[in-house]
Amino acid sequence: MNIKKMNNEIKYKVIEMEDISQSAKRLSVKILVDSTKKDELKNLIETLTEELKYIDYAKEKTIIKFGNKPYEVIYLLLYSNIRQVNFGFPLCRVQWIDDNCKYKPMKIQYDEIVGDSILIEWQDEFKFFDQIIKENEIGKEEFLKYSDEKFDFIKDTYENFAKLFTELISNKIEFNIYVSEILRLEDALNGSFFDFYGFPDSSVEGLAELHNHLQSAITDVHNVLVVAKNKDYSFKNVVILTKIYLQDAKKNIEQYFELRKSLQ
Structure with missing residues (x-):
């Protein structure tokens, strides 16, 4: 308009x-x-x-x-x-x-x-x-370097969590084994969740959207960890919530990947 x-x-x-x-x-x-x-x-x-x-x-x-x-x-x-x-x-x-x-x-x-x-x-x-935001904006090249590193980590973590979840709901592993395997990545995932490297340059089209997809994917994958740790959740609640977060993470990872190809 x-x-x-x-x-x-x-x-x-x-x-x-x-x-x-x-x-x-x-x-x-x-x-x-x-x-x-x-x-x-x-x-x-x-x-x-x-x-x-x-x-x-x-x-x-x-x-x-x-x-x-x-x-x-x-x-x-x-x-x-x-x-x-x-x-x-x-x-x-x-x-x-x-x-x-x-x-x-x-x-x-x-x-x-x-x-x-x-x-x-x-x-x-x-x-x-x-x-x-203005004071912490970084240029395209620097932003993409940090962003791609975080993306590679969160994509690998998502795939690991998705595999464990599939094994859990198909009764190939016990719930306590599932939780322990998820928790092995807790420190690294918390580091990625709380790590701040700056905001993308607002004048470069597509960077902010890329940033938002990455941050959403990180949050989704981190939520899988949070759900697994919560002892108040029933097994049914864990399954329902984890499925939702993994689906959302997959969507954001795919959107990041597609958008990243146009930002060479």
């Missing part, structure tokens, strides 16, 4: 829009703005929320379920630069829920209400996080 201008006050650009309808007709939108002034942002939020209620953006299955009725729930995330977008630090989070919505989601925590019951949660710490 092209950049638009709002009452000669603030320029904005919709950078992502997603129909997330389930039990209610819902829309999620990410917006890049050129201002951090709350009064200007509130005016924009009111105007955009009203426009988005009636936007023609629904998925086919949403239209089948809800027809052409307006959106009942709208979420907005506003950012002042692409670095904040890449690493998930918005200026504010916004939620609007139609009073007549039958299946209302839980309300977000909010600092104020504007317009037609629009809830705004201001993320005043965004400047702090933005500065931290």
Whole structure:
């Protein structure tokens, strides 16, 4: 969507829009703005929320379920630069829920209400996080070197855990053996989980996305370890949760691999 201008006050650009309808007709939108002034942002939020209620953006299955009725729930995330977008630090989070919505989601925590019951949660710490990221950005070559090293480790660990899990659910190994084998990699995996080497240069397209896939894969694989260690979980819970985390890890590893090929 092209950049638009709002009452000669603030320029904005919709950078992502997603129909997330389930039990209610819902829309999620990410917006890049050129201002951090709350009064200007509130005016924009009111105007955009009203426009988005009636936007023609629904998925086919949403239209089948809800027809052409307006959106009942709208979420907005506003950012002042692409670095904040890449690493998930918005200026504010916004939620609007139609009073007549039958299946209302839980309300977000909010600092104020504007317009037609629009809830705004201001993320005043965004400047702090933005500065931290800016000060710790590293160049493409250096980032890829560290990133690939971590990727190789987490891919090998994932494959090891997946093999152990397959042996566990096929009754080839006992649960206590499974846990002990998982724990053999605890120190190395914790080191990878907590290791910080910097943020990728936001000006290089694709680096932040690569970083996010890697961090998600590391978290997913680390969660397999956390589940295995938790003595309060039943065997059934361990199986269910581990299966989910391994599936998520596999997806992120594959996405990293595919994206990495385009970043030579």
